[in-house]
Amino acid sequence: MQGVGKYFNLVVRFFRHCPPDENLLFQCFLISIFTFVAVQQKPPFNNPLTTRLTGVKDIPYYVSDKFLRTYHRDRYQLSQVERMVEKAYEEYLVEECASQHKLQTHLNKEARKNPGDTRLQNRARHFELSRCQELDNLFPRRGRQMKYEQQHPNKRK
Numbered sequence: 001m002q003g004v005g006k007y008f009n010l011v012v013r014f015f016r017h018c019p020p021d022e023n024l025l026f027q028c029f030l031i032s033i034f035t036f037v038a039v040q041q042k043p044p045f046n047n048p049l050t051t052r053l054t055g056v057k058d059i060p061y062y063v064s065d066k067f068l069r070t071y072h073r074d075r076y077q078l079s080q081v082e083r084m085v086e087k088a089y090e091e092y093l094v095e096e097c098a099s100q101h102k103l104q105t106h107l108n109k110e111a112r113k114n115p116g117d118t119r120l121q122n123r124a125r126h127f128e129l130s131r132c133q134e135l136d137n138l139f140p141r142r143g144r145q146m147k148y149e150q151q152h153p154n155k156r157k
Contacts (some may be wrong), residue, residue, distance in 0.1 A: 053079040054086045056138050061085045090139050096131035104129065 045062040053075065063072075063081075071077040104127050111117070111124035 051082045051085055054082045056086050056089075059085055059089050090135070093131055093135040093139070097129065097135050100127075100129045100131055103127070 045064055047063050047065065047068055049061055049063055049072075051057055051059040051061070067081075071081065104124070107120070107124035107127055111121050114120055
């Protein structure tokens with residue numbers, strides 16, 4: 001019922017700005033009804049699932065109600081979708097890992113420039129590459145370096 005309270009506050013604010021004319025008041029009422037309907041809509045992808053048929057288990061993803069009705073029972077279609085989810089997640093982790101490496105390099109350079117800043121020294125020394133660790137745990141070196149270099153030909157690790 002949280003949406004109803006939000007809607008009520010919205011309608012009260014809206015009616016404060018409406019003139020006392022009855023025709024305009026009716027128009028304001030109609031607009032408030034449409035606003036209520038817009039606030040109450042559910043997001044299209046609200047059914048959580050996790051990968052079960054691929055090599056990497058338990059990657060969360062969300063699907064629509066239509067997906068549950070049509071594809072969820074077809075193991076072949078479901079495995080295709082799960083492979084796409086797995087591949088997208090691996091690509092996401094590769095990008096995040098590269099970003100963390102870049103940040104770590106930047107922190108190390110800054111720490112070398114400012115040897116008196118102990119806070120910066122500690123941050124650079126204790127910076128964890130959490131996405132890289134997750135990437136190595138879930139997808140152990142599947143030719144990832146070559147894939148990364150193909151996607152980013154100008155960048156070197």
